[in-house]
Amino acid sequence: MKFKGVFSTVVAIAFGFLVLAGYLFGVNADGSPSTLGQLQLFILNVAVILAGIAVIVGIFNLLFVHAGKIRQKQKGAIYSVILIIALLMTFMFGLLAHYDLPVARSLFNDAFLSIQLPIEASLMALLVVTLTYASIRLLRRRLNLLSVIFLATAFLILVGTAPWPFLGDVPILSNLRSWIAQIPAAAGARGILLGVALGTLTTGLRILFGSDRPYGGRNG
Amino acid sequence: MSDILLGLVGFGIIFLSAALMGALTALRRKSPLAFREIHAFTRMRQAIGRVVEDGTRLHVSLGRGALITPQSASAFAGLTLLQRLAELTSAGDQPPIATSGDAALAILSQDTLKTASQASAQGAYDPSAGRLTGLTPFSYAAGAIPAIHDENISTNVFMGNFGVEAALLVEAAERANTFTLAASDDLAAQAVLYASVQEPLIGEELYAAGAYMDAGPLHTASLRVQDILRWLIIIVILVGALVQLLRAVGIL
Numbered sequence: 001m002k003f004k005g006v007f008s009t010v011v012a013i014a015f016g017f018l019v020l021a022g023y024l025f026g027v028n029a030d031g032s033p034s035t036l037g038q039l040q041l042f043i044l045n046v047a048v049i050l051a052g053i054a055v056i057v058g059i060f061n062l063l064f065v066h067a068g069k070i071r072q073k074q075k076g077a078i079y080s081v082i083l084i085i086a087l088l089m090t091f092m093f094g095l096l097a098h099y100d101l102p103v104a105r106s107l108f109n110d111a112f113l114s115i116q117l118p119i120e121a122s123l124m125a126l127l128v129v130t131l132t133y134a135s136i137r138l139l140r141r142r143l144n145l146l147s148v149i150f151l152a153t154a155f156l157i158l159v160g161t162a163p164w165p166f167l168g169d170v171p172i173l174s175n176l177r178s179w180i181a182q183i184p185a186a187a188g189a190r191g192i193l194l195g196v197a198l199g200t201l202t203t204g205l206r207i208l209f210g211s212d213r214p215y216g217g218r219n220g
Numbered sequence: 221m222s223d224i225l226l227g228l229v230g231f232g233i234i235f236l237s238a239a240l241m242g243a244l245t246a247l248r249r250k251s252p253l254a255f256r257e258i259h260a261f262t263r264m265r266q267a268i269g270r271v272v273e274d275g276t277r278l279h280v281s282l283g284r285g286a287l288i289t290p291q292s293a294s295a296f297a298g299l300t301l302l303q304r305l306a307e308l309t310s311a312g313d314q315p316p317i318a319t320s321g322d323a324a325l326a327i328l329s330q331d332t333l334k335t336a337s338q339a340s341a342q343g344a345y346d347p348s349a350g351r352l353t354g355l356t357p358f359s360y361a362a363g364a365i366p367a368i369h370d371e372n373i374s375t376n377v378f379m380g381n382f383g384v385e386a387a388l389l390v391e392a393a394e395r396a397n398t399f400t401l402a403a404s405d406d407l408a409a410q411a412v413l414y415a416s417v418q419e420p421l422i423g424e425e426l427y428a429a430g431a432y433m434d435a436g437p438l439h440t441a442s443l444r445v446q447d448i449l450r451w452l453i454i455i456v457i458l459v460g461a462l463v464q465l466l467r468a469v470g471i472l
Contacts, residue, residue, distance in 0.1 A: 024227040048288060058322075061348075065348045195450070196294075196405045196423060199423075201233075214328045
């Protein structure tokens with residue numbers, strides 16, 4: 001490993017241990033934050049600032065990727081043109097709105113409320129269709145007991161949640177829905193979450209050991 | 221329980237896990253461990269082989285797990301897999317691409333791809349291969365879908381923190397008739413992926429990717445540690461339930 005790699009690994013491990021120690025021993029017996037707790041807070045604040053700077057870098061990356069698409073006249077380059085124009089205009093409105101220019105503030109809000117929000121809501125609606133189609137395909141793709149249970153449970157939850165036309169709330173269905181949601185589904189979800197928590201723990205330890213180095217160095 | 225006692229318990233669990241990982245890594249060098257077969261990883265290996273043979277491209281989507289949140293663990297698992305897959309496909313004509321919905325994650329994906337390309341014989345690195353496609357869940361999905369359709373992708377791996385927007389991504393991948401492997405640490409996304417993907421990974425299987433793709437001895441050991449801790453949790457839950465039962469009937 002080169003010096004740069006060793007240095008970044010040492011820094012990452014050291015700060016990782018400090019933050020971990022801050023989580024474990026960050027509070028004194030009287031409830032006040034300990035030195036480790038204060039240090040952890042400081043490191044996390046620096047991390048938040050760095051994450052903010054990363055967003056700026058990320059937006060430049062987005063800009064360069066789409067500029068490259070336009071330059072190479074790739075398929076769908078027109079969408080890249082629209083993206084870049086929208087990005088620059090929103091940035092400009094945001095900047096002007098910061099200096100209390102009422103028109104810019106209104107345009108900046110409109111960009112979100114009249115363009116981005118409806119588009120994202122439409123995608124959400126599209127998701128309903130996609131999921132319905134995926135559920136139908138599930139039985140064709142993987143016809144087994146688990147798939148049948150999965151779909152039957154989804155169906156029961158759906159009919160137990162929505163009110164029926166002319167009948168309103170059907171107690172037997174809503175009780176069944178509550179039982180499924182509170183007992184088998186909650187038990188399964190907790191089991192999965194415990195597995196995820198254990199996976200998170202071991203992933204964190206591998207990073208603290210320097211085995212996983214996503215910050216410039218080969219894993220191993 | 222006081223904060224200090226909680227801290228000590230936390231430290232104990234972490235220390236136990238670390239000690240087990242170290243011991244099992246040392247033991248593994250003497251006798252290799254065997255795992256149950258996860259069909260998704262077997263099929264992924266075959267798909268990776270086809271990527272190299274066909275001269276097509278691999279796409280790894282890392283989700284939007286911000287690095288300063290607990291969801292970063294799934295993002296790190298995705299980055300480990302990205303590095304391993306980039307190494308495995310380094311003999312191919314086209315380097316893999318990585319998309320993400322978090323800026324810091326996009327930077328790390330670039331770094332990972334750069335490291336993998338430096339280790340390969342070709343050594344060519346394309347800075348646009350690691351991309352930020354959007355900062356909100358749906359803009360991220362909408363930005364990643366064109367990459368799936370337009371960049372000669374034959375294998376899509378979605379590994380990280382996704383929400384329900386993952387359905388749009390995997391639907392695009394399935395429509396493009398590509399091999400799709402998907403995993404998320406989010407419960408809603410897991411349900412969605414179970415319904416829509418050929419090869420979904422459920423629960424902690426996401427974190428097993430490194431071990432199954434031979435990413436290193438510590439990955440293998442960490443799987444065993446997860447198994448041991450899981451058994452400990454089961455025992456604690458059963459003992460706790462038994463104690464509650466005995467209290468309820470007045471024996472304790």
